[in-house]
Amino acid sequence: MIRIEKLVKTxxxxxxxxxLNLHVKKGSLYGLVGVNGSGKTTIIRHISGMYRQDNGxxxxxxxxVYDNTAVKSRLxxxxxxxxxxxxxxxSALKSFYSRLYKSWSGERFNEMSALFKLDCHKPVRKFSKxxxxxxxxxxxxxxxxxxxxxxxxxxxxxxxxxxxxxHHIIKEAAxxxxxxxxxxxxxxxxxxxxxxxxxxxxxRMVIEKELDDLKAGTLKLQLAYPPDDKKGRERYKDLxxxxxxxxxxxxxxxxxxxxxxxxxxxxxxxxxxxxxEALPLTLDEIFVYETEGAVNEIFDEI
Amino acid sequence: MKSLTKxxxxxxxxxxxxxxxxxxxxYLALVQMALYGIILLTVYSxxxxxxxxxxxxxxxxxxxxxxxxxxFPFFAVSAMFTYLFRVQSADVTHSLPYTRTxxxxxxxxxxxxxxxxxxxxxxxxxxxPVYMPGSLGRIGTPxxxxxxxxxxxxxxxxxxxxxxxxxxxxxxxxxxxxxFIVAGGALPFLPIxxxxxxxxxxxFFLTGYDVSSHLNAGLAEKLFISNPIFMMFQIQxxxxxxxxxITYGITALVLCVLAFFLYRLRRLERAGETLxxxxxxxxxxxxxxxxxxxxxxxxxxxxxxxxxxxxxxxDFAILLLFALFFVVFxxxxxxxxxxxxxxxxxxxxxxxxxxxxxxILVVGYFxxxxxxxxxxxxxxxxxxxxxxxxxxxxxxxxGTIISDSNIIDGVINxxxxxxxxxxxxxxxxxxxxxxxxxLSRKYGHLSREYIAYFLTDGAAVTSAYVIPASLYESSGxxxxxAEETVALTQYLGNKARLEPEDLGAISLSIPGRFDxxxxxxxxxxLEELFACIKADALTDAxxxGAMIKEAAxxxxxxxSDYYxxxxxxxxxxxxxxxxxxxxxxxxxxxxxxxxRLADPENILAWLKENGINY
Numbered sequence: 001m002i003r004i005e006k007l008v009k010t011x012x013x014x015x016x017x018x019x020l021n022l023h024v025k026k027g028s029l030y031g032l033v034g035v036n037g038s039g040k041t042t043i044i045r046h047i048s049g050m051y052r053q054d055n056g057x058x059x060x061x062x063x064x065v066y067d068n069t070a071v072k073s074r075l076x077x078x079x080x081x082x083x084x085x086x087x088x089x090x091s092a093l094k095s096f097y098s099r100l101y102k103s104w105s106g107e108r109f110n111e112m113s114a115l116f117k118l119d120c121h122k123p124v125r126k127f128s129k130x131x132x133x134x135x136x137x138x139x140x141x142x143x144x145x146x147x148x149x150x151x152x153x154x155x156x157x158x159x160x161x162x163x164x165x166x167h168h169i170i171k172e173a174a175x176x177x178x179x180x181x182x183x184x185x186x187x188x189x190x191x192x193x194x195x196x197x198x199x200x201x202x203x204r205m206v207i208e209k210e211l212d213d214l215k216a217g218t219l220k221l222q223l224a225y226p227p228d229d230k231k232g233r234e235r236y237k238d239l240x241x242x243x244x245x246x247x248x249x250x251x252x253x254x255x256x257x258x259x260x261x262x263x264x265x266x267x268x269x270x271x272x273x274x275x276x277e278a279l280p281l282t283l284d285e286i287f288v289y290e291t292e293g294a295v296n297e298i299f300d301e302i
Numbered sequence: 303m304k305s306l307t308k309x310x311x312x313x314x315x316x317x318x319x320x321x322x323x324x325x326x327x328x329y330l331a332l333v334q335m336a337l338y339g340i341i342l343l344t345v346y347s348x349x350x351x352x353x354x355x356x357x358x359x360x361x362x363x364x365x366x367x368x369x370x371x372x373x374f375p376f377f378a379v380s381a382m383f384t385y386l387f388r389v390q391s392a393d394v395t396h397s398l399p400y401t402r403t404x405x406x407x408x409x410x411x412x413x414x415x416x417x418x419x420x421x422x423x424x425x426x427x428x429x430x431p432v433y434m435p436g437s438l439g440r441i442g443t444p445x446x447x448x449x450x451x452x453x454x455x456x457x458x459x460x461x462x463x464x465x466x467x468x469x470x471x472x473x474x475x476x477x478x479x480x481x482f483i484v485a486g487g488a489l490p491f492l493p494i495x496x497x498x499x500x501x502x503x504x505x506f507f508l509t510g511y512d513v514s515s516h517l518n519a520g521l522a523e524k525l526f527i528s529n530p531i532f533m534m535f536q537i538q539x540x541x542x543x544x545x546x547x548i549t550y551g552i553t554a555l556v557l558c559v560l561a562f563f564l565y566r567l568r569r570l571e572r573a574g575e576t577l578x579x580x581x582x583x584x585x586x587x588x589x590x591x592x593x594x595x596x597x598x599x600x601x602x603x604x605x606x607x608x609x610x611x612x613x614x615x616x617d618f619a620i621l622l623l624f625a626l627f628f629v630v631f632x633x634x635x636x637x638x639x640x641x642x643x644x645x646x647x648x649x650x651x652x653x654x655x656x657x658x659x660x661x662i663l664v665v666g667y668f669x670x671x672x673x674x675x676x677x678x679x680x681x682x683x684x685x686x687x688x689x690x691x692x693x694x695x696x697x698x699x700x701g702t703i704i705s706d707s708n709i710i711d712g713v714i715n716x717x718x719x720x721x722x723x724x725x726x727x728x729x730x731x732x733x734x735x736x737x738x739x740x741l742s743r744k745y746g747h748l749s750r751e752y753i754a755y756f757l758t759d760g761a762a763v764t765s766a767y768v769i770p771a772s773l774y775e776s777s778g779x780x781x782x783x784a785e786e787t788v789a790l791t792q793y794l795g796n797k798a799r800l801e802p803e804d805l806g807a808i809s810l811s812i813p814g815r816f817d818x819x820x821x822x823x824x825x826x827x828l829e830e831l832f833a834c835i836k837a838d839a840l841t842d843a844x845x846x847g848a849m850i851k852e853a854a855x856x857x858x859x860x861x862s863d864y865y866x867x868x869x870x871x872x873x874x875x876x877x878x879x880x881x882x883x884x885x886x887x888x889x890x891x892x893x894x895x896x897x898r899l900a901d902p903e904n905i906l907a908w909l910k911e912n913g914i915n916y
Contacts, residue, residue, distance in 0.1 A: 050396045069404075079397075083394045096322045100398060100399060
């Protein structure tokens with residue numbers, strides 16, 4: 001559905017995106033994760049057709065996005081930093097969007113307006129940030145997009161509204177096979193919604209996997225050895241350890257290991273630990289440990 | 303990657319957007335209509351005394367009209383395109399489903415509609431008073447209200463579209479509103495600025511000050527109306543509008559196309575910056591830093607000499623001072639452009655610019671371009687007449703223009719001798735302008751002297767020098783002017799400048815024979831009289847030169863003293879263009895050819911033959 005290959009974008013010599021690849025399948029809920037300044041918003045601006053790439057390809061269904069009306073009319077976009085024309089109200093925007101987008105659904109608009117209970121005749125600029133986000137969401141969903149791009153969509157939304165928004169996104173993805181790409185700092189939110197995750201670091205895609213694969217490919221282990229066992233990390237040379245932790249005067253070790261569980265466990269058990277327990281791994285931890293590793297890889301390359 | 307020059311083959315106008323933009327900015331048309339309404343009050347009020355008075359308003363005499371020409375396009379462009387100055391608005395606008403071409407064309411069309419509709423309505427309302435009861439009955443002159451109002455509409459439309467295009471280019475290159483306003487004000491004056499810079503460089507580096515600048519001045523006057531408001535006010539009835547319409551129309555079209563390409567090249571992420579095209583930014587900073595540094599360097603030299611008594615005439619010291627100013631203003635310029643004090647990334651650029659600047663200065667120095675204006679000395683065979691003196695030829699109509707071959711030869715040799723003393727010349731010429739008091743203490747009296755050559759091809763070239771009086775005397779130039787007040791003719795040659803078919807009128811007076819002057823404008827009379835003038839002067843330069851010399855050698859204070867007042871004929875020859883200027887009351891710009899002749903036998907014979915008594 002969405003395909004980005006070797007995307008390069010520089011701002012005054014600063015490489016915001018550096019040969020970045022991204023692939024989103026149709027109907028997928030794709031979470032774009034990265035620290036501040038990693039390039040998430042720049043990627044979304046390329047996909048939405050705002051930015052012209054310096055190099056590389058940005059395509060939706062095999063068609064380039066930039067300056068392509070056919071593709072752009074299939075997109076819904078909610079920016080992190082919202083902007084609305086002049087003193088436009090939601091109903092004025094509705095009238096504009098309904099003429100602009102052939103796929104506009106008045107029925108969906110009514111449904112969403114009723115849900116969020118916003119004053120459709122009040123200038124959107126006078127709304128709070130959270131209400132503006134809701135307004136943008138109503139409009140974006142009413143376009144009936146094939147691809148929905150959300151840049152930090154839940155910032156400023158209260159938990160109840162946040163849940164409603166996410167519910168509708170998932171529902172729409174399931175019913176219409178709408179493809180969703182959302183960027184967020186809130187990894188819990190992404191973990192709960194997305195099926196695929198892309199981790200961006202310094203303008204590069206460092207990891208792009210389905211969430212299940214990502215979790216299956218990383219194991220968090222808690223191990224205990226006899227107090228006189230002093231081997232420590234040395235014993236795991238044959239494992240790809242992302243993180244190793246052992247407190248002083250403690251025989252308990254905490255390992256984050258990259259790889260399949262059925263490959264890792266026999267190797268660990270071969271060291272005869274007193275306790276060997278696999279703990280649940282959060283996306284938060286994967287993000288932290290995997291990006292650390294990826295950063296090290298980048299440094300190694302340099 | 304998509305090509306910047308590849309366009310989609312779909313309608314350039316997005317109707318949904320057009321409708322929305324008109325809905326959003328309808329109030330602009332209303333404001334314009336309100337301002338036109340103020341003019342309408344005058345129109346209706348004047349209509350009571352007669353529609354002709356009403357139509358006078360449409361001759362651009364109302365203050366609101368130039369304001370409309372200038373500000374309505376500005377507001378239209380601002381409304382349509384200043385969204386580009388904010389990242390958020392630029393992003394959202396460009397994420398919507400239309401192409402950049404559609405967005406540009408639709409916005410341009412919206413702005414035009416918002417300007418044209420109020421103007422059209424205004425013109426329609428202007429027609430009404432013509433048919434007010436009694437208004438037609440009171441006038442005795444033919445009235446063509448449709449024609450006059452259509453002419454007004456056309457002129458206004460032209461000016462509006464021209465300025466609209468100017469602002470379009472500016473908004474596409476600017477990143478914020480301040481730069482947009484500054485650039486919009488400056489752009490219409492770009493042609494005249496380039497012309498002046500070119501004239502300056504040409505005179506400085508190539509030919510010296512050009513006395514034949516009458517033609518250049520004419521061009522300058524035309525270029526000055528690169529701002530259409532000047533033109534609209536200058537044009538009186540009866541002037542052919544076609545050249546102006548074509549010029550403004552083509553310029554507006556070119557600017558629109560340029561704006562379109564800039565728009566496509568423009569990157570949204572540049573929103574909020576001073577200038578959105580980096581190379582233009584660097585060039586502008588470099589140009590401004592150079593200009594300000596040069597001005598401050600010369601000011602500093604003058605101030606130090608004037609108030610501190612410190613005389614700086616050392617090349618190295620002056621270059622160093624300039625370099626210091628340049629570095630400061632270069633960084634300041636970038637700080638302003640980037641709106642930050644962190645301009646470290648510009649160091650590399652600065653090195654390059656400094657190298658280029660240094661190169662220019664070194665080359666300029668070795669070619670002795672600094673200070674002596676011009677080292678151009680024509681060949682003897684190319685010169686018909688010369689002038690030397692302490693005032694420019696243009697400023698002294700009675701100045702001595704000498705066609706004697708010996709004197710021409712003497713001036714050329716003296717000029718060459720003068721140029722050989724480059725050290726003094728450069729110091730006096732270059733620094734004297736900024737440090738005259740310091741140099742006066744060193745050399746004594748300084749004066750500005752001119753040497754003008756009148757060439758066989760009709761051109762005239764003047765070099766100006768600020769030189770010590772002692773040098774002027776030692777060069778021999780001074781002795782050529784033993785009799786400065788001896789006046790005979792303006793330039794005797796000048797064949798290329800004026801041909802009979804260009805003649806508009808000839809004015810002729812012989813103070814010793816009759817009072818006042820005789821004027822001729824009949825084509826047949828002009829042709830014959832011009833032939834006689836040529837026979838008397840232009841084809842007999844040698845004889846006239848000998849007469850000057852004879853008058854000078856005999857100590858005459860003026861030619862009339864020597865040959866008698868009744869033998870001096872003063873002739874003013876006007877071209878057709880000058881006659882048009884005079885008839886339009888714009889006499890200031892006309893500079894008729896002024897010829898003074900002694901013993902004009904052919905002219906006198908022609909007058910007699912045609913029964914004109916004197």
